[in-house]
Structures are given as C-alpha cells and as structure tokens.
Amino acid sequence: xxxxxxxxxxxxxxxxxxxxxxxxxxxxxxxxxxxxxxxxxxxxxxxxxxxxxxxxxxxxxxxxxxxxxxxxxxxxxxxxxxxxxxxxxxxxxxxxxxxxxxxxxxxxxxxxxxxxxxxxxxxxxxxxxxxxxxxxxxxxxxxxxxxxxxxxxxxxxxxxxxxxxxxxxxxxxxxxxxxxxxxxxxxxxxxxxxxxxxxxxxxxxxxxxxxxxxxxxxxxxxxxxxxxxxxxxxxxxxxxxxxxxxxxxxxxxxxxxxxxxxxxxxxxxxxxxxxxxxxxxxxxxxxxxxx
Amino acid sequence: xxxxxxxxxxxxxxxxxxxxxxxxxxxxxxxxxxxxxxxxxxxxxxxxxxxxxxxxxxxxxxxxxxxxxxxxxxxxxxxxxxxxxxxxxxxxxxxxxxxxxxxxxxxxxxxxxxxxxxxxxxxxxxxxxxxxxxxxxxx
Numbered sequence: 036x037x038x039x040x041x042x043x044x045x046x047x048x049x050x051x052x053x054x055x056x057x058x059x060x061x062x063x064x065x066x067x068x069x070x071x072x073x074x075x076x077x078x079x080x081x082x083x084x085x086x087x088x089x090x091x092x093x094x095x096x097x098x099x100x101x102x103x104x105x106x107x108x109x110x111x112x113x114x115x116x117x118x119x120x121x122x123x124x125x126x127x128x129x130x131x132x133x134x135x136x137x138x139x140x141x142x143x144x145x146x147x148x149x150x151x152x153x154x155x156x157x158x159x160x161x162x163x164x165x166x167x168x169x170x171x172x173x174x175x176x177x178x179x180x181x182x183x184x185x186x187x188x189x190x191x192x193x194x195x196x197x198x199x200x201x202x203x204x205x206x207x208x209x210x211x212x213x214x215x216x217x218x219x220x221x222x223x224x225x226x227x228x229x230x231x232x233x234x235x236x237x238x239x240x241x242x243x244x245x246x247x248x249x250x251x252x253x254x255x256x257x258x259x260x261x262x263x264x265x266x267x268x269x270x271x272x273x274x275x276x277x278x279x280x281x282x283x284x285x286x287x288x289x290x291x292x293x294x295x296x297x298x299x300x301x302x303x304x305x306x307x308x309x310x311x312x313x314x315x316x317x318x319x320x321x322x323x324x325x326x
Numbered sequence: 327x328x329x330x331x332x333x334x335x336x337x338x339x340x341x342x343x344x345x346x347x348x349x350x351x352x353x354x355x356x357x358x359x360x361x362x363x364x365x366x367x368x369x370x371x372x373x374x375x376x377x378x379x380x381x382x383x384x385x386x387x388x389x390x391x392x393x394x395x396x397x398x399x400x401x402x403x404x405x406x407x408x409x410x411x412x413x414x415x416x417x418x419x420x421x422x423x424x425x426x427x428x429x430x431x432x433x434x435x436x437x438x439x440x441x442x443x444x445x446x447x448x449x450x451x452x453x454x455x456x457x458x459x460x461x462x463x464x465x
Binding site: 159160161162163164166248250251252254255258259262285303306307310311313314317318320321324325 | 329332333336337339340343344346347350390391409413414415416427428429430431432444445
C-alpha cells in the first residue's frame with residue numbers, strides 16, 4: 036500500500052539518522068510529523084478499509100429482482116433489524132458471503148417459514164416473547180388461524196415496538212377492540228414513563244454523558260414491559276406494572292442526580308468565570324499602579 | 327490612597343482570589359484521586375447457604391443491579407452479575423439445562439458464565455464471594 040510505504044520510508048529515514056546533540060530537534064520534528072501523518076492519513080484509511088456490517092449477497096441480488104422479491108429488502112431497510120445490523124441470514128439462514136450457495140439448505144438456509152411456524156422462527160431470538168405468546172389467547176389459537184408475530188409486527192419492516200401497535204384498525208381485523216383497549220389503557224402510564232426517560236437519556240447522550248448503563252437498564256425494563264403485552268391479560272399487566280414502574284423510578288433517580296450535578300456544574304462554572312474576571316480586573320488595576 | 331498601599335491592597339485581594347481558585351481546582355482533583363470510603367461494607371450481600379440448593383440459582387440485588395448465585399451440580403458455588411452482556415436484560419436460570427438464558431435475544435451462558443450461544447459479546451461478569459459457616463457473602 037502506498038501510504039504504508041511512505042510511512043515505512045519516513046520511519047526508516049528517522050531510524051537511519053544518527054542521534055546527536057545537533058540532530059535532536061530534527062528528530063523530534065520528524066517524529067511529530069510522522070505521528071501527525073499517521074493520525075491524519077492512516078486512521079481514516081483504516082476506518083474505510085474495514086467496514087463493519089458489510090451487506091450480504093442476498094441484498095445485492097434481491098434488490099435487482101421484480102417487486103415481489105425486492106420489496107422485502109426495501110421494507111427491511113426501514114426496520115429495527117436493519118438499524119441494528121441484523122441481515123437476511125440472521126432470520127432466514129444461508130451463506131451471506133457466497134452468492135452461488137446463499138440459499139443452499141446445506142449452508143443453513145431456512146427460507147420462508149410456514150404460517151404456524153412463524154412464532155418459532157422469530158422465537159429463536161425473541162425467546163421471552165415466544166414463551167408469553169404461546170401461553171396467551173393469541174398463541175393458543177396458533178394452529179387454528181390465530182395471529183402470529185407478523186400479523187401485528189409485519190414481516191420485514193419490523194419497527195421498535197410501542198403501544199401504537201395496539202390500535203383499533205389492527206385489532207379489529209380479527210376481533211372487537213374493547214379488550215385490547217383496556218390493556219392499552221393499563222399500559223399507557225408506564226409507556227409514558229418509558230418514553231420520557233428514554234428522551235432524557237438521549238438528551239444526556241447527545242451532550243457526551245456516559246449513558247450506556249442507563250440505556251441497558253431501560254432496554255431491559257422496556258423489554259420486560261412490552262413482553263407483558265403478549266400475555267393479553269389485563270390483570271397481569273396491572274400486577275406487573277407496579278414492579279416495572281419501580282424499576283423505572285430507579286433510572287429516574289439516576290437521571291435526577293445527573294440534573295442536580297449539571298446544575299451544580301453550571302453554578303460552579305459561573306463562579307469560576309466571575310473569579311477569573313475579577314482577577315483580570317485586579318491585575319489591570321495593579322498594572323495601573325506602576326504607570 | 328497612594329500607589330504603595332493600593333498595591334498592597336490589590337496584592338492581598340489577588341492572593342485571596344488566587345487561593346480560592348487554587349482550592350477550587352485542587353478539591354475536585356483530590357476527591358477524584360482519594361480512595362473511596364465506606365463502599366466495601368455497603369456493597370456486601372449476605373445470603374444463607376441453605377437458600378442456594380444444588381443445581382439451583384438464587385437471584386438477588388447487588389450494587390443496584392441483579393446478581394445470581396448458583397450451586398452447580400457437584401456443589402461448587404459461582405456468583406455472577408445477572409445482567410446479560412448483550413443489551414442488559416436479566417438472564418434466567420434454566421435448571422434442567424443447567425445454564426443461563428437471556429429472554430430478550432436468546433443468549434445462552436453456561437453455569438460458568440461463558441457464552442455458549444447467541445449474541446452476547448462476552449461472559450457474565452463474575453462477582454467475588456466467600457463462604458463462612460452457614461452464610462455466603464457476595465462482594
């Protein structure tokens with residue numbers, strides 16, 4: 036690689052130089068240039084050289100096929116799976132790097148699951164949700180044309196779950212909305228807390244605060260909460276909501292501490308600036324006494 | 327006021343402000359470098375040994391998060407943070423398989439905490455513990 040060659044030549048030139056009293060500043064200058072060169076040129080090159088989450092061959096082929104086969108790709112691009120680097124092979128199996136054998140069962144290709152196999156298909160990753168779903172009124176109807184994961188979540192444009200998924204238009208495709216409406220109402224308060232906390236965490240993240248632990252905690256609580264819906268049991272939702280809200284309160288306490296700390300820092304900053312200005316004024320007055 | 331006494335006054339004021347500025351700079355530095363006090367005892371959790379039966383797990387709260395003690399078949403004890411290293415969900419103990427399962431994305435961990443399947447990038451975090459008589463102290 037040319038850049039590496041230039042780097043190696045520069046390094047060799049520096050090594051060949053005999054260090055002496057007169058050459059020290061030159062050496063330092065050379066070393067500084069090499070370091071700057073490495074920082075400015077090599078790091079961005081390295082970042083481009085090894086792209087993460089390279090798209091699988093499935094996308095390349097399917098994007099060029101008629102709509103029936105290309106639409107899943109278009110839909111997937113707007114999904115939470117795409118957002119988190121879960122590609123076609125994450126669900127459908129197969130070899131994502133070998134176009135000729137991408138759909139070979141020998142390479143683990145599973146294809147499209149049959150209707151009643153969908154929950155088990157999705158449940159390979161979403162194990163907790165599968166368990167709750169199978170125990171629910173929805174899951175018990177699985178072999179009799181009951182709803183599966185894709186009935187509510189869609190099959191490729193799977194978006195981040197929210198209470199918006201429970202709505203009259205969607206639920207009344209199969210039954211009346213009344214029961215779902217009660218469950219949604221029971222979940223509304225906790226959902227609002229989750230959304231508010233998520234927004235506060237996101238605000239702190241934008242300003243450079245380390246929010247990784249809080250994000251993980253919120254993810255775990257939200258997942259537990261949304262999984263709860265799959266039971267389709269109002270009483271259970273009400274029972275569990277108290278515990279979930281208590282866990283959310285713990286995250287809220289940490290965020291409140293962040294707020295306090297930010298306020299204290301703002302005051303300390305204002306005091307520090309005032310003291311510096313005062314020192315500058317006093318120094319100015321002191322200088323004037325020598326005029 | 328003549329220049330000399332003005333200089334003395336301004337010098338005193340500057341000295342005072344300089345001392346305040348130095349203290350304001352040093353105090354957070356000192357607090358950052360000074361060892362924490364009192365956290366050791368507060369971080370310990372004592373669990374009766376009888377609560378952790380062979381092949382079973384005992385979940386408890388440790389340092390503001392979920393933790394688990396497991397007595398493996400054969401009697402060996404292990405303690406871990408119960409927080410999945412993938413996205414932070416709380417793992418479940420599967421007694422029949424003698425492993426941990428994360429209900430969120432199907433991560434599996436062995437009874438030793440190492441990843442056996444799924445997306446977790448690293449093993450469960452081990453917690454220090456000691457056994458004394460009939461009780462187990464974690465932390």
